[in-house]
Amino acid sequence: MILLWLLLIPGVGGALAWAVGGRGPEWPRRVAVGALAIDLLLAAALIGPAAAGRSQWIARLDLPWIPQLGISFELDLDGLSLVLILLTIALGIVSVVISRTEITDRVGFFHANLLWTVTGVIGVFLALDLFLFFFFWELMLVPMYFVIALWGHENRFYASIKFFIFTQGSGLLMLVAILGLVFIHWHQSGQLTFDYFALLGTKMSQTTALLLMLGFFIAFAVKLPVFPFHTWLPDAHTEAPTAGSVLLAGVLLKTGAYGLLRFVVPLFPGAAHMFAPVAMALAVVGILYGALLAFAQNDMKRLVAYSSISHMGFVLLGVFAWNTLALDGVVMQMLAHGVSTGALFILVGALQERIHTRNMRLMGGLWGVLPRLSGFAMIFAIASLGLPGLGNFIGEFLILLGSYQASVVFTVIAGRSRGVTSRGDGGVAPRDHRARRLSATGLRPSGAKHRMATP
Amino acid sequence: MNGAAFTAFAPFELLGALTIAVMLLIAIRRDHRLTALATIGGLALCCVVLPIAAPTASTPVTPLFVVDGPALFYAELVLLAALVVAILSYTYLDGMGDGPREEYYLLLLIATLGAALLPASVHFASFFLGIETLSISLLGLIGYASPRREAVEAGTKYLILGGAASAFLVFGMALIYADLGTMSFVQIGVLARVANAPDLFRLAGVAMILAAVGFKLSLVPFHMWTPDIYEGAPAPVTAFVAVVSKIAVFAVVLRYFVLAENHADGALHTGLILIAVLSMIGGNLLALLQDNVKRMLAYSSIAHLGYLLVALLAARSLGIDAAAFYLAAYAVTSLGAFGIVGLLSAPGTGRDADRIEDYRGLFRTRPFLAASLALMMLSLAGMPPTMGFIGKFYLVVAGVGTGLVWPVAALVLGSVIGLYYYLRVLVAMAMPVPDASEANPPAPVSRSGTAVIAVLLLLLVTLGVYPAPMIALIHMTVGQG
Incomplete structure (x- = not known):
């Protein structure tokens, strides 16, 4: 039952926040923080049983939903889901708190959408009925779309529609793949079910498995995002309000990684193994390409967005390396990226609110004026670049260590790619006086990142 | 028509009676509010009677109709949708000011009657009569009671194109009748299974029926009229065209193509895929x-x-x-x-x-x-x-x-x-x-x-x-x- 409460509290909290919106802007904020705090405590209470480690599954819930089609309301929680849910709720609280000054318009509806996004994401992390998973997968898009479209920056309509079409279109491919899998299982066992555990180990020909796996893979690859499917991300991240960017980068991208870990590899182990070289190649291209584009940006938010593509490339690399080291690294990387990128988006948002621009060429000499903010920016920027002693380093290091066992070539390219980008960065930066000054202030996270990440 | 059939058919009989009652009511007293109330109340009554009168097994009512699960489900859907349209129409017409408005409800009821009977049809005659009852009153609904020029234009378009589509429908039915000698859906299915050779008459007939149905359901490439009619008709009528007529026609088509499956030797399947x-x-x-x-x-x-x-x-x-x-x-x-x-x-x-x-x-x-x-x-x-x-x-x-x-x-x-x-x-x-x-x-x-x-x-x-x-x-x- 506790899993249902995890979902219900932010869901109902969202409706409540909307309802009290008429009483003044403080009320929705209080309701939102309150609901999320209770939810966080509830999730934290599950850490104990998780640490006891009796079985992989800490809590489960199975209610009949659409019995005629073999669909049930099945929620299961294991360590991976728990960690990601904790991250989701924590970033949810952060998003509410930092929106105090930025969101002054339709406050109630804004917080409703934030909480519903959190609800959808928690649902994605919990659902182990494939239809329920798809339900939440689509459901989380709608409130996020509203957050971008209603409270975003100048180009928000374009960005929000692009975000929606990319993710929903790929989601439909996943639906077809889910149904393909379900029907194959149906023909074999005579039982129509969307239950994850029943579908594990369904036997099928190699070609079928590869096609179905691709359906899942593309949906998750768009979300993650993986190289050719990434184009929605810079727009959506840039145009979203700060809270939206934090949730997008911190949480929504993780649903893609979670899907790869939970569904793609376990459901289609053979096909995933066959596909691994391609996926790892895409990962390496993403790492390189994201980093290259990141340092070509003047818009600070776009820069952080592109650096996310690069970081998520490591996640993809780790997933398809598929050994304990790499997978530990993937989870670590997801958490660390959630925190550090979330923080960077908050800092950019705070800067934009104060100086009304995100253009870094206009930001020279900020350290003197804003020493503390710049200090924080530097800490999170070096965290993001993977300085030893900070979380991201552990994640990336473990991933590289693990993927070395799977493929030396891709690991070397991934490792070296950072050197390449940093050299390119070093070539560009000094040509522009202001940019150089800025990178010296530490306010140019990615610029600093690549220089220092050279192995 | 025996007693059981009469009971099973009760909601449709009630709907017919309601239509006549509303017509008489308009003749006695012209009052928009009263007419609307009678229509809405009557339709609501039909919606309630339908599940109560529902027979436990499928009941044939004359060779033309059968009252069974699908017929009841789609007829109820049609009636509920018509009820919603009637309520929405009252608001809409009320805002239009003076002028004759009462006949609108009469047309609405006749169209609903045609639409409600279509899902129960198992015979070409009832198929055609249902569609015509529906379309001809729709024609009036589209053009009636609106001062807008577009509405009249839309009505005329529907008249001409709908007439052409009906001609196709009848011709198609005639060709199939010429080939198989029956107009009952079930018989067509049975006979077509026996007569195995592909037949030109039957193929042409099915193609014509498909064209007519494609028009009624506004499927590409028979869709040209749709945007003009939707735009021109008053919004509640558009809702009626978009919902009630589509449900009714789709229900009868579903029955026809399922009962008389494969009577077009696979060509129908390919055609439908293409159209879809x-x-x-x-x-x-x-x-x-x-x-x-x-x-x-x-x-x-x-x-x-x-x-x-x-x-x-x-x-x-x-x-x-x-x-x-x-x-x-x-x-x-x-x-x-x-x-x-x-x-x-x-x-x-x-x-x-x-x-x-x-x-x-x-x-x-x-x-x-x-x-x-x-x-x-x-x-x-x-x-x-x-x-x-x-x-x-x-x-x-x-x-x-x-x-x-x-x-x-x-x-x-x-x-x-x-x-x-x-x-x-x-x-x-x-x-x-x-x-x-x-x-x-x-x-x-x-x-x-x-x-x-x-x-x-x-x-x-x-x-x-x-x-x-x-x-x-x-x-x-x-x-x-």
């Missing part, structure tokens, strides 16, 4: 280009009927159930969408609120209607938590289960294209209010209209989150026994 793919892609692409919400919804309905053909093609595996659920979802959603368009319109001014600019800032000026319309659009786009999501899921289940590669691919592609224009409406509603309307606050919206929208919204979300009861009902009535 064209409708899904074409409808969605054309909808992209529209700035007029009614025209956009017209093209989108073309696409939705294309989606429904996937269910028809998958009739052997879950397709029948999927079609029933999708039609119900489509009915709720379209009634809601056109209902809101109607509520926002000021019919007295001779223009419906159909331009996309009319929706600017709606989230601010009318939050409830805007949120409702937003959910309707999401349902049309197939997003959770709405019925449209479950419906589309059901269709894809049926399509994948039957291995319909191309139609399913077109469905996915069409849905992605469709997102763009549905979201456009949402974006428009989210935009800042244009200055002009800030000066004068929006006119109040009628309470009955708002209540109808609220009920539709409740259905849309409840059955979108917990569809099991609806699916159970469909299994019970429509499901193949």
Whole structure:
């Protein structure tokens, strides 16, 4: 039952926040923080049983939903889901708190959408009925779309529609793949079910498995995002309000990684193994390409967005390396990226609110004026670049260590790619006086990142 | 017609009696409110009587009709939709000022009678009579009671094109009769199975029927009339055309093609696949280009009927159930969408609120209607938590289960294209209010209209989150026994 409460509290909290919106802007904020705090405590209470480690599954819930089609309301929680849910709720609280000054318009509806996004994401992390998973997968898009479209920056309509079409279109491919899998299982066992555990180990020909796996893979690859499917991300991240960017980068991208870990590899182990070289190649291209584009940006938010593509490339690399080291690294990387990128988006948002621009060429000499903010920016920027002693380093290091066992070539390219980008960065930066000054202030996270990440 | 058949047929008899009663009422006393009340009350009574009078087993009523699960399910859907249209029409006509309005309800009832009988038809004669009763009164509804020139134009268009389509229908039926010597659906199926050689008469006949049905369901390439009629007709009539007539015709087509399966030697299957793919892609692409919400919804309905053909093609595996659920979802959603368009319109001014600019800032000026319309659009786009999501899921289940590669691919592609224009409406509603309307606050919206929208919204979300009861009902009535 506790899993249902995890979902219900932010869901109902969202409706409540909307309802009290008429009483003044403080009320929705209080309701939102309150609901999320209770939810966080509830999730934290599950850490104990998780640490006891009796079985992989800490809590489960199975209610009949659409019995005629073999669909049930099945929620299961294991360590991976728990960690990601904790991250989701924590970033949810952060998003509410930092929106105090930025969101002054339709406050109630804004917080409703934030909480519903959190609800959808928690649902994605919990659902182990494939239809329920798809339900939440689509459901989380709608409130996020509203957050971008209603409270975003100048180009928000374009960005929000692009975000929606990319993710929903790929989601439909996943639906077809889910149904393909379900029907194959149906023909074999005579039982129509969307239950994850029943579908594990369904036997099928190699070609079928590869096609179905691709359906899942593309949906998750768009979300993650993986190289050719990434184009929605810079727009959506840039145009979203700060809270939206934090949730997008911190949480929504993780649903893609979670899907790869939970569904793609376990459901289609053979096909995933066959596909691994391609996926790892895409990962390496993403790492390189994201980093290259990141340092070509003047818009600070776009820069952080592109650096996310690069970081998520490591996640993809780790997933398809598929050994304990790499997978530990993937989870670590997801958490660390959630925190550090979330923080960077908050800092950019705070800067934009104060100086009304995100253009870094206009930001020279900020350290003197804003020493503390710049200090924080530097800490999170070096965290993001993977300085030893900070979380991201552990994640990336473990991933590289693990993927070395799977493929030396891709690991070397991934490792070296950072050197390449940093050299390119070093070539560009000094040509522009202001940019150089800025990178010296530490306010140019990615610029600093690549220089220092050279192995 | 024995006693059992008479009882089973009670809701249809009641509907006929109601039509006559309303006609007499108008002759005695012209009063808009009274006529509307009689119509609404009578339709509500029919909706209640139908499940009560429902026979336990399928009951043939003369060779023309059969009252069975599917007939009852779709007839109830038709009656409920007509009830909603009647309530919405009252608000709309009331805002139009003086002039004769009472005959509108008479036409509405006759059209509903034709539509309600279609799902029960098992014979070419009743098939044709039902469609004609429906279309001819629709013609009046489209052009009647509106001072707008477009309405008259739309009515004339419907008259000419609809007449041509009916001619095709009759000719097609005649050709099949010439070949097989029977007009009963069941007999056609039986005889066609025996006569194995492909036959030119039968093929031509089926092709003509398909063309006529394609016109009535506005499928590509027989869709040309749709946007003009949808735009020209008053919003509640558009809702009627989009929902009631589509449900009725689709129900009879479903019965015909399932009962008299394969009488066209496979050519029908290929033709339907082609039409389905064209409708899904074409409808969605054309909808992209529209700035007029009614025209956009017209093209989108073309696409939705294309989606429904996937269910028809998958009739052997879950397709029948999927079609029933999708039609119900489509009915709720379209009634809601056109209902809101109607509520926002000021019919007295001779223009419906159909331009996309009319929706600017709606989230601010009318939050409830805007949120409702937003959910309707999401349902049309197939997003959770709405019925449209479950419906589309059901269709894809049926399509994948039957291995319909191309139609399913077109469905996915069409849905992605469709997102763009549905979201456009949402974006428009989210935009800042244009200055002009800030000066004068929006006119109040009628309470009955708002209540109808609220009920539709409740259905849309409840059955979108917990569809099991609806699916159970469909299994019970429509499901193949």
